[in-house]
Amino acid sequence: MNYFKWATTILLLLTILILSPLQSLASFKFSDVPAEREYFKEVHYIANKGIVNKSINFNPRDKLRRSHVAKMLVIATGNQNVPLINMKIVGLDPASEQYKYANIALQKGFFILNSNGRFNPNEEIKREEMAYALSVAFKLSEKVTAQKPLVLTDVSNHKYAERINGLYYAGITQGDNKKFLPQEKLIRSHFALFVARALDKQFALKVKAPDQQSSVKYVKVKTGDDKDPLNVRSAPSASSKIIDALPNGTLVEVIGSTGVWLKVNIAGVEGYIHEYYTTTNLDSDKPAPIPPKPEPPTPTPSAKLMGKVTVTNLNVRSAGNSSAPLVASLKIGQKVEVLSISGYWAKIRMGSTTGYVHKTYLKLLNQTGNPLRDRVIVVDAGHGGHDPGTVKSSQTEKTITLNVSKKLEAKLRSAGAKVLMTRSTDKYYSLEERTNFAKSNYAEAFVSIHVNAAGFTAKGTETFYDSSSNVNATESRDLATFIQRNIVQKANMVDRGVKDSRFYVIRNNNVAAVLVELGFLSNADDYKKLTSETYANIYADAIYQGLYQYYYKQ
Template sequence: MKKWTMFITALCLVFSLLGIQAPVQAAGFNDVPSRAVKEVNYLTQGKIIYGVTPSSFAPGATLTRAQVAIFVGRTLQLNGQQRATRFSDVGKGNTASGYIEAMVDKGIMLGTSDNRFFPSKAVTRGDMAIILQRAFGYSGNAEQALLKLGIASGMEDGTFGTNKTITRADFAVFLARAVNPSFRLKQSASFESALVSTTNNLNIRTGPSTDYTSIGKISANTKVSGAHSVGGWTYIKAGSLTGFISSSYLRSSSGSTAPDAPAPAPSPNTDSALAGQTIILDPGHGGKDSGAVGNGLKEKDVVLKAGLQVSSLLKGTPFTVKMTRSSDVFIELLDRSAFAKNEDGDIFVSIHANAATPAATGTEAYYYSAGNQHVADSKLLGEKIHARMLAAWDLRDRGTKPGNYSVLRENSMPATLLELGFITNAGDAAKMASDAQMNKMSIAIYNGILDYYKAKGFSVDAYYK
């Protein structure tokens, strides 16, 4: 083999290991500087960024707020469908209108108090740091976080260049580093969560979407370690492979000692009316947020267990079921309602456990009553599930009542928040610690969801447990 052939082969091998195309392919652009080629190619492969023409990326042009909304929105798999916005300066016809709304819904970008967004305004390096911080959940000072992770380096004068505008090429480099640590200036990924795959033939991909190449597959019940998530994807390490897996096929391995939830129905029912209904299950808290703690239990673990069991039961029906989290990960409140909307959910069921003085006990459900169009259905949903929960554990009836919770208030579908019992009460907590009682409660929530659909005229009798 000639020397240059060996060099190209080695280069291709390195890039294929990194999961990126060789830089000579340059995603069809003829103007990207070499320092940004691999990052631009990577983000172009994932349909995250695009050029100003098929052959020009306009790398030196300043980046606008509208472009940032699109690029980060696509990275996080937000709903970018063009739509009316809350901003007087962003019409439905603006190509960024959907992503702008989605980014503002998630609190990643903000408008002014007089409802303007300034879509054409140039983004500074300081703006970029804050946007990436919010998008990827970095704590502390945004600029320090980017420096520490090796996503950004300082300017030659030793400052961060907070007020300097950022070019399209520079932003592509920073965004690629935030998404995929293999691009960073230093090794900074920490694979801290112990996860388990829940399905066979699960692809590990080079980036957070199915547009990225699969570099291998794992089977169900494979242990993996998770680092950060990018929208609905988790950056993982499995043996020698590092890449992205769809988070919906991962669960926390700490729950692996739990008994298997009852088996799903043996044959799928093709009832299209039920299949068209998407049920969003929302186990509260997670990750760094334990929720209420008491009697040796953490709310985040109890409610995840219930959520996974209810999900497993629903998977035995034609209903479509999605979980805001299926592992021990932290999710912002606004991301939970945004997820539900993004998944076109038809009902939303949030699962929690209460805390107060040791004497407080009982089961309750909440719905939002202050003026969305789903008050009646939200109340019905809460009442139906609450009745089943009461029958299951026979705790004090604390009612189904209005509550101003973010996941209810910010939602766009009938929604209820359930409090199974008080984790701070010895009797309630004993039920939460019991596998048999938790199965009973999960079946109660499941049957309560069926009761709601039955009341709405759906045919669900075949599915009661």
């Protein structure tokens, strides 16, 4: 009899678990958050912790209101049971849920009432106010110093600069192309990423100090006089036009060099500064040395194939393997003659010295003929097989991307490129299989083609690269910029910009890698183009031209 009761109880419990809508993270999935989105794991992580409700849709592109952020931060920080205090919040009923979470959020200092005593719970929140709330909630704030400079370029004079700096160095956000966009409205997918990264280090972005970044080099201006700025010139010559002036102590990004002149990036504008007025020791306060008379630039070697170094330091070895003795070291932007390539190893010559380098860290540049000839380019048509991607009126993302990819393949092959397709048929491959395919075939560039979907008003093209893991982030950004510009111009698309994001196939690549979202199938105007054979050719040609221009740039 006892055995019968025990068995019945177990059966009842199993039935409850099976029928329960509160499914585990392993089985629960929002219908509008596909696995390839960068925020897939983070969204389901915070849903499983009860920070957002589990339902059919997550609505990742919806804008967040102040009441939403207050509730999510209160729950995320474990303060949902904090006793309420007697506080008048204009417009909120003390018996309402909005009042409860606003009351606790105000107690904890996440928010501040406006001058009229209002919380404005239904007001869409800007990223700057989110940064303040998130920084207070998780105690993230960093003073701007030489060790932790302000990398996000659009908040240097912002009232929350230190709090935004704290989010950067905690691995919460790295902005969009080094911009935080403080006035932009916050959307649900971004906030899910931020909260998950704050709660669990497994989601945090990898943070590198400016002088330690593999594909980005910084120097510090050292003129020896705080009142004497360093001129930025339009060309590597003391007689060229002055386009800017940098105060003593300024940190500046170096993107190349010509002799003693450093090519620098200042808020998106390129110019040149003399290297003798700079130091690579970002903490040094010693006065700058008096520069000797500048020497003429070292002439670029003449060869059929050149390699341009894309990382700060590149080891040159005596043989084509990572255990061979070192014979030299190359700097970012330096060019060498490429004698031959075997797999991932390139035999190079610099002056009278020959050696071997890993070609991942070289941008290979043809000196004659088509810039694309012999370049190993992987074209990745998104989705496939049982995964249709975005669908509207029987039109599927997997079909559109394969059509454009095949047309791009034909154009690249006619230019002499070595093109590798992750899929040429309606077959499914995992994201890991796609990146492994590129690596095992010694890829030099990777282009993943997709189609977007959101509310019917969202439209346009956007192109992504990754700076969190990909050592060739700067090259990826260059390639993304060329492709984005061509699609916008040739297909007359709304320009949604080039964006730094952590999509799996670009963050798990180590070459110039981009993910292109051609347009929104959910938008009527974009839909007409995405389903047009004429525009399929235009899209393919635009991506081809982007690749051509990327490799043409020496």
